[in-house]
Amino acid sequence: MSNGSVRTACIGTILAVFVTVSAPAAAASGVVTGTVVGPNGNPVPGASVSVVGTRLEAVTDRLGSYRISPVPSGDRQLLVRFIGFADQTVDVTVGDGATVTHDVTMQLEAFMGTVTVNANPILAGQAQALSEQKNAPNIVNIVSSEQIQVFPDTNAAEATQRVPGIFIQRDQGEGRYVQIRGTAADLNRTQIDGEVIPAPESDVRQVALDVIPSDLLETMVVSKALTPDQDADAIGGIVNLEFKDAPADRVLSANLGGYYGDLRDGDGLQAGATWGGRFGDGSSGLLLSASYTDITRNTENFEADDWDDGAPFEFQTRDYNVNRERLGFVAAFDFKGSASSVYRIKGIYNEFADQEYRRRTISNLEDGEIERELKDRYEEQQIWQAYFEGENILGTGALSYKIVYGHAEEAEPTANYPVFIQEDVEFDPFYDGRWFQPNPLNEDINESFFDELETNDNFTEEDILTARADYQQAFANGFWKAGIKFRGSEKSNNAEVIKYEVDDDLILSDYIDDWYSGPIVQRQYISGSHPGSASVGEILGLPGVEGEKDLE
Numbered sequence: 001m002s003n004g005s006v007r008t009a010c011i012g013t014i015l016a017v018f019v020t021v022s023a024p025a026a027a028a029s030g031v032v033t034g035t036v037v038g039p040n041g042n043p044v045p046g047a048s049v050s051v052v053g054t055r056l057e058a059v060t061d062r063l064g065s066y067r068i069s070p071v072p073s074g075d076r077q078l079l080v081r082f083i084g085f086a087d088q089t090v091d092v093t094v095g096d097g098a099t100v101t102h103d104v105t106m107q108l109e110a111f112m113g114t115v116t117v118n119a120n121p122i123l124a125g126q127a128q129a130l131s132e133q134k135n136a137p138n139i140v141n142i143v144s145s146e147q148i149q150v151f152p153d154t155n156a157a158e159a160t161q162r163v164p165g166i167f168i169q170r171d172q173g174e175g176r177y178v179q180i181r182g183t184a185a186d187l188n189r190t191q192i193d194g195e196v197i198p199a200p201e202s203d204v205r206q207v208a209l210d211v212i213p214s215d216l217l218e219t220m221v222v223s224k225a226l227t228p229d230q231d232a233d234a235i236g237g238i239v240n241l242e243f244k245d246a247p248a249d250r251v252l253s254a255n256l257g258g259y260y261g262d263l264r265d266g267d268g269l270q271a272g273a274t275w276g277g278r279f280g281d282g283s284s285g286l287l288l289s290a291s292y293t294d295i296t297r298n299t300e301n302f303e304a305d306d307w308d309d310g311a312p313f314e315f316q317t318r319d320y321n322v323n324r325e326r327l328g329f330v331a332a333f334d335f336k337g338s339a340s341s342v343y344r345i346k347g348i349y350n351e352f353a354d355q356e357y358r359r360r361t362i363s364n365l366e367d368g369e370i371e372r373e374l375k376d377r378y379e380e381q382q383i384w385q386a387y388f389e390g391e392n393i394l395g396t397g398a399l400s401y402k403i404v405y406g407h408a409e410e411a412e413p414t415a416n417y418p419v420f421i422q423e424d425v426e427f428d429p430f431y432d433g434r435w436f437q438p439n440p441l442n443e444d445i446n447e448s449f450f451d452e453l454e455t456n457d458n459f460t461e462e463d464i465l466t467a468r469a470d471y472q473q474a475f476a477n478g479f480w481k482a483g484i485k486f487r488g489s490e491k492s493n494n495a496e497v498i499k500y501e502v503d504d505d506l507i508l509s510d511y512i513d514d515w516y517s518g519p520i521v522q523r524q525y526i527s528g529s530h531p532g533s534a535s536v537g538e539i540l541g542l543p544g545v546e547g548e549k550d551l552e
Contacts, residue, residue: 029070157209183236246285250277268295340393415456
């Protein structure tokens with residue numbers, strides 16, 4: 001048994017100054033606020049609102065609101081832009097020290113001429129993502145929930161593969177780890193709503209994103225270059241998963257899907273539902289969303305190691321049966337206390353269960369052995385996060401703050417590896433340039449005897465507490481920003497490995513199961529017979545069984 005724990009804490013203070021022109025601040029200035037809506041009155045998030053003749057600019061939030069400060073006094077023009085809508089120019093008069101409210105209604109872009117359209121129109125969420133990507137101060141790619149739903153991506157890792165410069169590592173056909181522009185996955189950071197999430201696995205820094213269902217995401221932001229107000233612990237970049245928030249209008253949606261693969265009779269089910277809306281005078285909003293996936297896959301492969309004189313030292317065939325369940329919930333609440341204050345509370349829960357059976361045959365050509373092994377492993381991961389955040393407008397400045405608690409854990413209560421070996425095997429290997437055949441001449445499961453049974457029981461957990469506060473103040477035609485942040489983490493791992501041996505000779509033919517054992521890998525190999533999952537209990541129940549902890 002081995003125990004390990006890691007505690008880390010960091011406190012950072014960031015001061016960033018953004019000045020877009022060299023001219024001094026105007027002697028007299030005011031504030032311009034408002035809301036940008038579409039032709040049907042719905043809010044337009046992600047729209048660019050700029051003051052003509054200056055570099056003052058703001059981007060509307062998810063409720064379509066914008067705020068620009070300080071705006072020089074006098075008669076000014078606002079230019080509002082959003083992909084898919086015609087640019088709008090409106091006149092405003094700004095008084096010294098006054099706040100001017102001006103709402104803008106966008107219209108669909110008009111054009112002249114004749115065109116033939118064979119594509120779908122840009123959806124609102126896609127337009128918002130493209131607008132935010134265009135207006136971002138750094139190199140980012142943003143994928144909206146509407147884009148995610150177009151593709152059959154069941155988890156967050158697979159959704160990232162639609163982003164340029166992203167490569168995903170797969171396990172049993174499903175995306176798991178994300179690599180940004182060629183860097184290793186552990187050199188990237190994964191965040192939920194802008195804050196780092198703990199990693200449930202014991203021996204890696206990166207987060208396996210197959211835990212998180214894709215249909216709970218509102219947007220996915222991949223930052224390939226960091227700004228001064230982002231955490232500087234990511235060499236490759238940051239994958240920020242933004243979960244659904246309370247909507248601007250009432251929403252009720254549900255989805256149901258299925259999966260079937262006839263190669264090895266895989267099947268699955270995916271379902272989800274979302275409900276939300278705004279209440280009272282629109283000052284508060286609530287959203288509840290849930291997702292469930294259950295998929296069974298059967299896969300197969302072969303591996304060859306250490307080739308010499310046209311034959312490998314070791315040749316393996318592997319036959320997998322994997323069942324994966326994924327469950328996720330999101331609850332979000334926001335409250336607008338006044339025109340200058342907003343508060344949000346959100347809870348996110350994700351659970352992932354993975355039952356894997358692997359039947360592996362190892363032909364050791366050099367030692368003259370055939371090893372038949374079963375991997376019976378059940379693994380469960382959880383990632384959840386809860387946070388409170390607020391934002392208050394203080395004259396020409398803004399104060400934002402957030403406190404976050406995140407927890408991740410991985411439990412592997414069942415991991416059994418019974419192994420049977422046949423010795424003195426004669427091989428007649430053959431390689432035709434494409435397929436290698438070990439060709440054992442005297443293979444016999446009645447000559448395959450029990451070697452050992454290894455059991456694993458592992459548990460890992462990590463907790464992260466994050467607190468931050470940022471203040472932003474208008475300055476000339478730009479702003480300066482300062483912030484302080486604390487992040488503390490604690491991670492522990494408990495692993496127990498026991499190896500069992502038996503004095504008696506146990507024959508493989510007495511412990512096989514009825515699993516499919518026919519041709520695999522384009523019908524080139526025979527999977528053959530392997531110990532069954534029930535044999536683990538039978539072997540452990542025999543008299544004379546001795547177990548020893550593997551301290552290494």
